[in-house]
Amino acid sequence: MKTPFKLxxxxxxxxxxxxxxxxxxxxxxxxxxxxTDVAVAGEAKKSGEGKAKGDGAGRAxxxxxxxxIKPEPxxxxxxxxxxLLADEGVELQAEINGKIAAIRFREGxxxxxxxxxxxxxxxxxxxxxxxxxxxxxxxxxxxxxVGQLVKEGIVTxxxxxxxxxxxxxxxxxISIIDAxxxxxxxxxxxxxxxxxxxxxxxxxxxxxxxxxTLQQIDRLKVNFSVPEKYAGRVKVGSAISxxxxxxxxxxxxxxxAFDPRIDAGTRTVxxxxxCENPGGALLPGAFANVELELAKLDDAxxxxxxxxxxxxxxxxxxxxxxxxxxxxxxxxxxxxxxxxQILSGLAAGDRLIVSGLQQMREGLAVADAADNxxxxxEGPATAKVDKAKAGKTRS
Numbered sequence: 004m005k006t007p008f009k010l011x012x013x014x015x016x017x018x019x020x021x022x023x024x025x026x027x028x029x030x031x032x033x034x035x036x037x038x039t040d041v042a043v044a045g046e047a048k049k050s051g052e053g054k055a056k057g058d059g060a061g062r063a064x065x066x067x068x069x070x071x072i073k074p075e076p077x078x079x080x081x082x083x084x085x086x087l088l089a090d091e092g093v094e095l096q097a098e099i100n101g102k103i104a105a106i107r108f109r110e111g112x113x114x115x116x117x118x119x120x121x122x123x124x125x126x127x128x129x130x131x132x133x134x135x136x137x138x139x140x141x142x143x144x145x146x147x148x149v150g151q152l153v154k155e156g157i158v159t160x161x162x163x164x165x166x167x168x169x170x171x172x173x174x175x176x177i178s179i180i181d182a183x184x185x186x187x188x189x190x191x192x193x194x195x196x197x198x199x200x201x202x203x204x205x206x207x208x209x210x211x212x213x214x215x216t217l218q219q220i221d222r223l224k225v226n227f228s229v230p231e232k233y234a235g236r237v238k239v240g241s242a243i244s245x246x247x248x249x250x251x252x253x254x255x256x257x258x259x260a261f262d263p264r265i266d267a268g269t270r271t272v273x274x275x276x277x278c279e280n281p282g283g284a285l286l287p288g289a290f291a292n293v294e295l296e297l298a299k300l301d302d303a304x305x306x307x308x309x310x311x312x313x314x315x316x317x318x319x320x321x322x323x324x325x326x327x328x329x330x331x332x333x334x335x336x337x338x339x340x341x342x343x344q345i346l347s348g349l350a351a352g353d354r355l356i357v358s359g360l361q362q363m364r365e366g367l368a369v370a371d372a373a374d375n376x377x378x379x380x381e382g383p384a385t386a387k388v389d390k391a392k393a394g395k396t397r398s
Contacts, residue, residue, distance in 0.1 A: 064368040068358040069323050070306065072349050077303035079337045079344065081295045083274075085227025085245070089287040090277070091193050091219035097123055098186040100209045103202055110199050114191045114217070121202075121214055123187035132180040139173035146170050195219040218287055223280045225256055227293045228271035236297050237261060243276050245291040254278055254285065258295075297337075304345040310357045311335060311343050320345075321363050323354040328367045 101123035108120045149166040152158040191197070198216035202208060225245060229237060241258045256278030265272050274295075278285070311333065312319045318335055321328045333348030349355065354371070356363065363369075 064326060064370040065359060065362070066372040067323070067328075067356050067363075067369045068373070069354040069371045070310070070357050072304060072306075072351055072353040072355055074302035074304055074351055077300045077305060077344065079297045079300060079303070080339075081229060081233055081297055081337065083227040083229055083293045083295065085225055085291045085293050087247075087285055087287050087289045087291055088224040088226055089195075089218040089220055090222040090224060091195065092287060093192060093217050095120060095189050095197075095214040095217055096210060096212060097121070097189055097208050097214065098210060099123070099183070101125075101187055101207070103204050103206050103208060106200065106202075106204055108197050108200075108215070110197065110215070112197060114195065114197050116191055116193050118191045119188055120191060120197065121189035123189075123208070125184050125187040128180055128184045128187065132177060132184065135173060135176045135180055139170065139177060142166070142170040142173045189214060191217060193217070193219055220280055220283060220285070220287065223278055223285050223287065225276040225278060225291055225293065226273065227276075227291070228266075228269065228273050229295065231265045231270045231272060233297070234265065234272045237272070237274060237295070241295065243293055243295050245278075245293040247285065247289045247291055250284075252284075304349050304351075305339075305342045306345055306349070306355055307357055308338065308341055308343050310355055310360070312360060320349065321356040321360065322349070323356055323369060323371065326368055326370065328356060328363050328365065328369050330365050 103121060104124045105122040106120070107118075107122065108114060114120065146163070146166040146169070149158060149163045153160055153163045195217045196219075198218065200215040201213050206212075208214065225243065237258065239258055239260065243256050243258060244253050245256070246253050256276040258274055258276045260275045262273040262275075276293075306320065310320055312321075314332075317332045320331050320333055322331055323329075331348050334346040336344035336346045338344070356369065358372075359369075
């Protein structure tokens with residue numbers, strides 16, 4: 004029994020020693036790795052890390068379209084909306100109450116200054132005038148008789164003065180009646196075209212009844228407003244051009260007056276121009292799109308309107324500088340249909356970014372899509388580096 008027990012004890016001791024020393028002798032059974040394999044693995048690891056870093060740092064710049072800033076001639080104009088007015092216009096009305104006895108005009112016809120247009124019934128006034136005329140004749144006869152009696156010494160000079168005064172009073176009375184008769188007549192105050200009539204013969208009218216309109220349209224006025232910042236640049240005699248709805252023709256005029264105050268509600272100043280209208284193509288009341296020439300510039304900077312980005316308190320653009328997008332605050336001037344004048348913030352030679360503005364930010368790497376250099380050169384170079392690293396990894 005002693006011998007098997009000793010064998011068991013010896014076996015356990017050997018197994019314990021072998022387990023404790025296994026890390027030292029196991030490599031001897033399988034063989035150690037070659038130094039070249041370790042080097043290749045390390046190089047592959049470094050190559051993978053370098054490639055990962057290269058992918059982030061070598062990302063291709065965003066392609067954009069740019070515009071080279073070049074000063075160019077530009078006529079600075081100001082657009083405004085306005086309306087046309089007759090050179091002279093009035094609503095025809097009677098001065099007194101009465102019934103219309105006759106209408107002497109044809110609607111839409113030309114009339115001359117002083118021409119009788121409407122006549123009210125004045126029979127009572129004419130009767131009063133006839134009575135006053137007879138009273139005047141009687142007063143004249145009395146004056147003559149008293150004058151003869153004064154010469155004969157029968158009456159005093161004061162009696163003659165009374166008779167003379169009565170003659171003057173009768174004359175004045177006739178003048179008053181004539182003035183009343185004149186108020187029963189509606190006459191044209193100036194040459195023009197009479198419009199539609201709103202009354203008929205036999206109608207009873209008063210001082211507020213509109214009989215018709217009279218417009219002088221051989222020449223028209225153009226009323227429009229401009230912002231207060233342009234008030235100092237508007238001059239009497241400046242040329243304007245305008246168009247009206249329904250016509251492709253542009254009409255010309257010139258400023259002859261402006262309101263010497265700024266409207267506190269709209270912060271604008273009212274301008275009035277005049278234009279000739281010999282053919283009657285323009286009518287009062289028409290809506291006008293007016294363009295006012297402010298100045299002619301030889302070196303203006305114009306950019307597309309979509310390239311200007313509005314901000315909270317300023318307007319900005321992006322320019323391409325050394326492969327990156329750079330934000331520039333700008334001051335704008337006149338706007339046209341698709342362009343904006345830049346007063347400050349850009350200079351000749353700048354490359355303005357005009358596309359991809361929604362994703363644009365300060366410092367973003369960008370490249371001109373029309374430029375064959377820039378990012379296009381970086382593509383093959385990056386490929387060579389990656390190929391070289393891949394070769395090292397395979398080795």
